[in-house]
Amino acid sequence: MKYLNSKEECMSYDELRALQSRRLCEQVRRSYERVECFRRRMDEKGLRPGDIRGVEDLHLLPFSYKKDLRDYYPYGLFAVPMKDVVRLHASSGTTGKRIVVGYTRNDLDMWGECVARMMAGLGVTAEDIVQVSFGYGLFTGGFGAHSGAERLGATVIPISSGNTANQIQTMVDFGATVLCCTPSYAMYLGEEAERMGVQDQLRLRIGIFGAEPWSENMRRKIEEKLGLRAYDIYGLSEVLGPGVACECSEQAGMHVWEDHFIAETINPDTGEVLPEGEVGELVFTSLTKEAFPVIRYRTRDICRLIREDCPCGRTHVRMSKPSGRTDDMLIIRGVNVFPSQIEEVLLRVSGNRITPNYQIVLDRVNNTDTFDVNVEMSEAFFSDNVRAIEALERNITEQLRSTLGIGAKVHLVNPKTIVRSEGKARRVVDNRSGKM
Numbered sequence: 001m002k003y004l005n006s007k008e009e010c011m012s013y014d015e016l017r018a019l020q021s022r023r024l025c026e027q028v029r030r031s032y033e034r035v036e037c038f039r040r041r042m043d044e045k046g047l048r049p050g051d052i053r054g055v056e057d058l059h060l061l062p063f064s065y066k067k068d069l070r071d072y073y074p075y076g077l078f079a080v081p082m083k084d085v086v087r088l089h090a091s092s093g094t095t096g097k098r099i100v101v102g103y104t105r106n107d108l109d110m111w112g113e114c115v116a117r118m119m120a121g122l123g124v125t126a127e128d129i130v131q132v133s134f135g136y137g138l139f140t141g142g143f144g145a146h147s148g149a150e151r152l153g154a155t156v157i158p159i160s161s162g163n164t165a166n167q168i169q170t171m172v173d174f175g176a177t178v179l180c181c182t183p184s185y186a187m188y189l190g191e192e193a194e195r196m197g198v199q200d201q202l203r204l205r206i207g208i209f210g211a212e213p214w215s216e217n218m219r220r221k222i223e224e225k226l227g228l229r230a231y232d233i234y235g236l237s238e239v240l241g242p243g244v245a246c247e248c249s250e251q252a253g254m255h256v257w258e259d260h261f262i263a264e265t266i267n268p269d270t271g272e273v274l275p276e277g278e279v280g281e282l283v284f285t286s287l288t289k290e291a292f293p294v295i296r297y298r299t300r301d302i303c304r305l306i307r308e309d310c311p312c313g314r315t316h317v318r319m320s321k322p323s324g325r326t327d328d329m330l331i332i333r334g335v336n337v338f339p340s341q342i343e344e345v346l347l348r349v350s351g352n353r354i355t356p357n358y359q360i361v362l363d364r365v366n367n368t369d370t371f372d373v374n375v376e377m378s379e380a381f382f383s384d385n386v387r388a389i390e391a392l393e394r395n396i397t398e399q400l401r402s403t404l405g406i407g408a409k410v411h412l413v414n415p416k417t418i419v420r421s422e423g424k425a426r427r428v429v430d431n432r433s434g435k436m
Helices: 013-034 036-044 055-060 066-071 105-121 140-152 164-174 183-196 216-226 339-349 386-404
Strands: 087-090 100-103 129-132 155-157 178-181 206-209 229-236 241-247 254-256 261-266 280-286 297-303 330-332 335-337 354-365 368-377 409-413 428-430
Touching: 013 036, 013 055, 013 280, 055 261, 087 140, 100 105, 105 140, 105 241, 129 140, 129 164, 140 155, 140 178, 140 241, 164 183, 178 183, 183 206, 183 216, 183 354, 206 216, 216 229, 216 339, 216 354, 229 254, 330 354, 335 339, 339 354, 339 386, 368 386, 386 409
Parallel strands: 129 155, 129 178, 178 206, 206 229, 354 428, 368 409
Antiparallel strands: 087 100, 229 241, 241 254, 261 280, 280 297, 330 335, 354 368
């Protein structure tokens, strides 16, 4: 199958809307008949499936939430009998009861198609060797990237995450040309490859990174460390997994595969649908997922949708890199702070003096929030020059205050002292509630 600029990727706006409307009406009907939670919410609004005639009626439908997956754990939101479910994935459950999602055979085929389309748009071909360093198992990352690469005919190294020295040696020995993992782990791999003295032996040319927020400055750092071109992808288990959206070669927003998903942005406080181009909370409706369809699922990610023509030729809407999450937002002394804002400042002022590894530590002393940011120095900068270290701490403190509108206490710490992650980085330690 041809994926790069295929018919599905280059439909006109009217063609896409007509296809979405047909699929939406069918999905609403199936969900109403088979999913008790969705039927109850439709009934509460006085709606029946026949009231939804197309995409123009999407705003009438009720929202769905992550809490629903926990309330109906494990299979209460499935729209097919378990005999038709061929795979299950789940979250780690570290912040509560885990969420469980299911896939039919058709769902897995669609997932592989979306990821293959994504990879083809970045220039991955059957000639490539793809090292999948996302975790396998219940996490969707490893299997999602794996199936798309195989569908393209590429050679897959299913190494999963962990054992970093072996990861790098495998890249060198097997000649990996594409790397799939979290951006924080990509940075760690770059640091270790430099330490091992094998950077010039890497053949990587494309990096496909997701599952956590990362900045443009971090993109440039990764590209420099690993000698590749780094691309952002977007996905979440509740909607599909990796492959919902991805950058193209332009690195100017992630194309959402609109033949399979409808994206909206809403005012997170009122639920009002916002015009495309305005920043709001991202909401997804799955059009072709059989086992676990979601309708108007609130992702809590903050971004905007871009409808303008893309130089790559694809006509599907693009989503900007999420600037934060409504549920990741920190309220510190009454000020809203997103970790991504702090990362942007650190990478902007760093030069070669600090690494992208940092940790935010919050506490409460005498009913007042304390706000500390531990930042790891690079080995090149690490020295006994106390004045230079203090000057850099003051500089970062001033930049953070200017960006955030609130003061933070910055601590430059020794190289390699902030724990590295082989999956998603843990950036915030909030002792105000006793949680990490």
